[in-house]
Amino acid sequence: MLILAIDTSAVASAALVSDDAPESVLASFATEDTRTHAEVLAPGIDGLLAEAGVSGHDVDAIVTGVGPGPFTGLRSGIVTARTLAFVWGKPLYGVMSLDAIALEVAESTDSAAEFIVATDARRKEVYWARYTLSDAQLPHLEDGPHVGFAADLPDLPVYGAGAGIYSDAVKAVAEFSTRQPEALSLGQFALARLSAGEQLLDSTPLYLRESDAQVPGPRKRAL
Amino acid sequence: MNRTQPLVLGIESSCDETGVGIVRGTTLLTNTVSSSMDEHVRFGGVIPEIASRAHLDAFVPTLEEALAEAGVTLADIDAIAVTSGPGLAGALMVGVCAAKALAVATGKPLYAINHLVAHVGVGLLQQGAGAPSPQTRPHALPENMGALLVSGGHTEILRIRSITDDVELLGSTIDDAAGEAYDKVARLLGLGYPGGPAIDKLARTGNAKAIRFPRGLTQPKYMGTAEEPGPHRYDWSFSGLKTAVARCVEQFEARGEEVPVADIAAAFQEAVVDVITAKAVLACRENGITEVLLGGGVAANSRLRQLTEQRCSAAGIRLTVPPLPLCTDNGAMVAALGAQLVMAGVQPSGIGFAPDSSMPVTTVSA
Numbered sequence: 001m002l003i004l005a006i007d008t009s010a011v012a013s014a015a016l017v018s019d020d021a022p023e024s025v026l027a028s029f030a031t032e033d034t035r036t037h038a039e040v041l042a043p044g045i046d047g048l049l050a051e052a053g054v055s056g057h058d059v060d061a062i063v064t065g066v067g068p069g070p071f072t073g074l075r076s077g078i079v080t081a082r083t084l085a086f087v088w089g090k091p092l093y094g095v096m097s098l099d100a101i102a103l104e105v106a107e108s109t110d111s112a113a114e115f116i117v118a119t120d121a122r123r124k125e126v127y128w129a130r131y132t133l134s135d136a137q138l139p140h141l142e143d144g145p146h147v148g149f150a151a152d153l154p155d156l157p158v159y160g161a162g163a164g165i166y167s168d169a170v171k172a173v174a175e176f177s178t179r180q181p182e183a184l185s186l187g188q189f190a191l192a193r194l195s196a197g198e199q200l201l202d203s204t205p206l207y208l209r210e211s212d213a214q215v216p217g218p219r220k221r222a223l
Numbered sequence: 224m225n226r227t228q229p230l231v232l233g234i235e236s237s238c239d240e241t242g243v244g245i246v247r248g249t250t251l252l253t254n255t256v257s258s259s260m261d262e263h264v265r266f267g268g269v270i271p272e273i274a275s276r277a278h279l280d281a282f283v284p285t286l287e288e289a290l291a292e293a294g295v296t297l298a299d300i301d302a303i304a305v306t307s308g309p310g311l312a313g314a315l316m317v318g319v320c321a322a323k324a325l326a327v328a329t330g331k332p333l334y335a336i337n338h339l340v341a342h343v344g345v346g347l348l349q350q351g352a353g354a355p356s357p358q359t360r361p362h363a364l365p366e367n368m369g370a371l372l373v374s375g376g377h378t379e380i381l382r383i384r385s386i387t388d389d390v391e392l393l394g395s396t397i398d399d400a401a402g403e404a405y406d407k408v409a410r411l412l413g414l415g416y417p418g419g420p421a422i423d424k425l426a427r428t429g430n431a432k433a434i435r436f437p438r439g440l441t442q443p444k445y446m447g448t449a450e451e452p453g454p455h456r457y458d459w460s461f462s463g464l465k466t467a468v469a470r471c472v473e474q475f476e477a478r479g480e481e482v483p484v485a486d487i488a489a490a491f492q493e494a495v496v497d498v499i500t501a502k503a504v505l506a507c508r509e510n511g512i513t514e515v516l517l518g519g520g521v522a523a524n525s526r527l528r529q530l531t532e533q534r535c536s537a538a539g540i541r542l543t544v545p546p547l548p549l550c551t552d553n554g555a556m557v558a559a560l561g562a563q564l565v566m567a568g569v570q571p572s573g574i575g576f577a578p579d580s581s582m583p584v585t586t587v588s589a
């Protein structure tokens with residue numbers, strides 16, 4: 001099975017993963033920038049396909065990170081994934097973006113049995129979720145995703161860029177303190193879950209915050 | 224690629240309309256629009272984040288519907304065009320990313336298009352049977368062409384020497400767009416959103432001469448003379464007008480009198496329409512413009528159309544108003560301009576460009 005995975009919940013990234021490839025990786029790219037998704041994503045995907053010598057016809061499914069993440073960036077990946085899936089006539093799945101880091105934690109040497117993944121939600125808040133690990137299994141999402149202040153997180157080791165920013169307030173795991181969700185891990189996670197016969201999400205974005213719009217109150221009348 | 228009658232798909236997402244239009248050369252095949260307007264009503268204006276969320280969910284269904292209605296497949300398309308500015312940044316981003324994905328998935332060339340120029344480009348589409356002779360040449364616009372664009376997002380007078388590479392901004396609003404002023408005043412008067420149709424309707428029953436509201440930027444220090452133009456000779460300002468209406472309402476209330484809502488609506492509308500048309504016609508006369516296209520959603524306003532017609536004809540200027548669904552924001556206008564660019568042999572924009580929320584009209588395509 002060949003999956004094109006896209007995640008723009010923080011950086012812009014895409015990957016081609018396949019259960020036929022070594023470490024399941026065919027090709028991948030990720031930017032460091034969190035604000036140029038509209039420019040770099042499409043050329044990045046175009047480059048991936050060329051590099052791997054793959055066309056849309058060869059792709060079996062498209063997977064998109066559905067956040068949480070800053071809204072404008074998040075939408076750029078989701079609308080890209082939805083459009084590619086429509087044109088190529090391929091199934092489209094969503095994966096919660098923090099799962100990408102959780103998988104990397106599970107595969108690392110300093111993983112904890114229970115942990116938090118956190119990313120930057122701007123406005124002095126983090127997006128976060130709590131996971132547990134048991135032997136040889138995919139990380140299990142216990143709680144979340146949520147958005148809130150880093151200081152209010154459960155008292156557990158915290159992985160991801162959200163921990164790095166608030167390392168004074170949380171138990172940040174140094175090795176992961178700049179880690180952002182990326183399509184490569186997201187795609188591998190999706191591949192593992194699909195192979196295990198598990199369900200994925202649809203492509204509905206997890207905004208976690210309302211639009212901020214205020215319904216204007218009634219106009220004050222002059223006396 | 225077919226360069227004489229190119230089949231072009233246009234995508235628009237700069238404000239609250241998700242539009243997909245398809246044209247073949249200058250023939251309109253479909254103009255499919257999904258609007259999030261209803262979701263903005265309770266806020267009294269377009270909320271950018273709500274519009275962006277709606278674009279994300281509307282895009283694929285709108286695309287699918289447009290293809291079905293036009294009876295074409297993506298494989299048939301010669302080029303894709305998308306609004307890359309000006310407009311709401313987050314909203315533009317959705318259409319631009321979708322268009323780029325479409326370009327990647329189909330391998331078709333992509334044109335990043337200026338929204339304002341697209342409002343003019345729509346005037347090049349042939350109208351239905353019985354309309355004036357079809358224009359099929361690539362540069363079918365008359366030579367001394369201008370465009371007056373009035374909507375909730377913009378108010379501009381443009382001069383167009385060539386729709387594909389020579390457009391000049393003669394004047395624009397320096398604060399609110401005219402449509403925005405309508406929305407704000409409608410809220411003051413308790414008339415709901417969108418304000419344009421509500422005020423237009425009520426104004427018909429009011430006396431426009433009952434109150435005189437200010438015409439912004441008309442004092443000599445802003446206007447100057449034709450030889451020595453002031454800093455805002457062809458520009459508009461509507462924020463002072465909105466404040467004047469608010470004062471007026473407060474004064475009636477303070478005196479304990481009933482607010483003459485219909486008269487205020489009529490007088491406000493007259494002030495807007497008077498200053499828009501006066502300055503637009505002045506700009507045309509002083510720049511040798513003899514043909515004007517009226518575009519943008521406020522082109523639906525009955526008094527604006529009436530006074531524009533009157534003043535244009537008095538000044539010997541020929542006025543064109545496209546059918547209303549083509550005046551409001553839509554994908555057909557983007558496709559229409561895209562087709563002009565293809566026919567003129569302009570190079571596509573590629574897939575690396577960034578949307579530009581303040582794209583100048585001098586940039587017809589990126």
Ligand SMILES: [Zn+2]
Pocket residue numbers: 338342374376377519551552
């Ligand atoms: Zn417009």
